[in-house]
Amino acid sequence: MAAVIDDFERRIEPHRTELLAHCYRMLGSVQDAEDLVQDTYLRAWRARGDYDPARSSVRTWLYRIATNVCLTALEGKDRRPMPSGLVAASDPLQPFAHGGEVTWLQPLPDSLLHRADPAGAAIERSSLRLAFVAALQHLSARERAVLILREVLSFSAAESAEILDTTSASVNSSLQRARARLRDESLLEEGISEPSESDQRVWVERYMAAFEKADVEGLKQILSDDVLMEMPPMLNWFVGRDNYGRFMEWLFGRAGADWRLVPQRANGQPAFAAYRRGESGVFELHTLQVLTVSSTGISRNSVFQDTAVFSSFGLAPVLDD
Known part of the structure; x- marks a missing residue:
């Protein structure tokens, strides 16, 4: 019995990193994704006796559980x-x-993916941007799930239907609606060089150097x-x-x-934690900034000032000078 349990754990554990990325794409929250x-x-452990390898791969089975957990x-x-x-x-x-009660999208620390899988799962970086x-x-939750399953994870319509307990026709219909919604609202960044x-x-190094010098003209030269x-x-x-x-x-x-910047990685993108010298003379955590870099320079800067975000990145509140 112990050998069977050990074998089951060995089969499911390699998928943890990609499932974390999947739950993050669905929820947009680091803490929720980890939970x-x-x-x-x-749930997989409790249902291990029900898994039928003749029906689906263990990866598809885990995605079925994870996707439905996310939808709930x-x-x-x-x-x-x-x-x-x-x-x-x-x-x-x-x-x-201030956005008041708005619950914002959170950035995902790259370190979490490596911590979940030290070998580093092959996750398409653009799918985490x-x-x-x-x-x-x-998108609606179900459209979101279909788009991710079909276009990010490359499950077939039949496999996606099995995961969502529906039909291939329903999956294809949801996928068309999702694509149309994103296209009509021009929400996707396509063709980024x-x-x-x-x-x-x-x-990024040029940008950070100009930032630490408070060199506005230097910063502008690095922007698209x-x-x-x-x-x-x-x-x-x-x-x-x-x-x-x-x-x-x-x-x-x-x-x-007077600033000090500490390099970070988030969503497969370059980032940094910005510390400003406060009135007490020490460098205090100010923001986490996630950069999108195109062939013409920095094209987007998403700046976060949130204690939950700081905590997920393990950022110190002050720096030693």
Whole structure:
């Protein structure tokens, strides 16, 4: 009996990382994703006697459990947007408007995926991009599940129907609706010309160096023409290099020009934690910033100032000088 149990655990454990990514895409919450993966494995353990290898692979079986756990968790919950998907763009110098009770999309630390699977599961990086996960939030929970199963995970219509306990025709219909919704609302970033890893590092290192010097003109040279900045939990967001520069001038004037940046990775994208020197003289945690890098420069900066986000990245509240 012990050998059977050990064999079952060995078969299901390698899928933990991709299931964490799946639950994150569905929920847009790091804590919820971790909790739902735990729930998935608990349910799989309890139902291990019901698993029939002749009917489906263990991976498909686990995805069936995880997807339905996610769909149940989403019942009665609001979507997790980003400001650019919720309100119109604002002037960069407009006073901050707090989102109130809005529950925002959270960034996913890359370290969580490696912690779940030290070998590193082969997960398509673009499927975790913040912009893509934000776009998914505009779909119904079931449309979201179908789009992910079919277009991200490459399950067939029949396999997706088995996972969702429905028909292939229903899966295909939901997929068409999901595609149309994203296309009609121009929610997907298509055709992004993404530079190589080495070129991305150059862009990001230049950006961080200019930021630490409070060099606004230097920052503007590293931005794409249509760069977008958004800052949950604030509703404010804006587009354009000049607007970006105006905001950064205001920020450095208000928060000071003495900064230290600590590199991070989130959603398969470069990121950094920004610390400003406070009145006490120590560098205090200010924001986590997730960058999208295109061939023409930094094209998006998603700036988070949220204690739950800081905690998920394990960010220290202050830096030793």
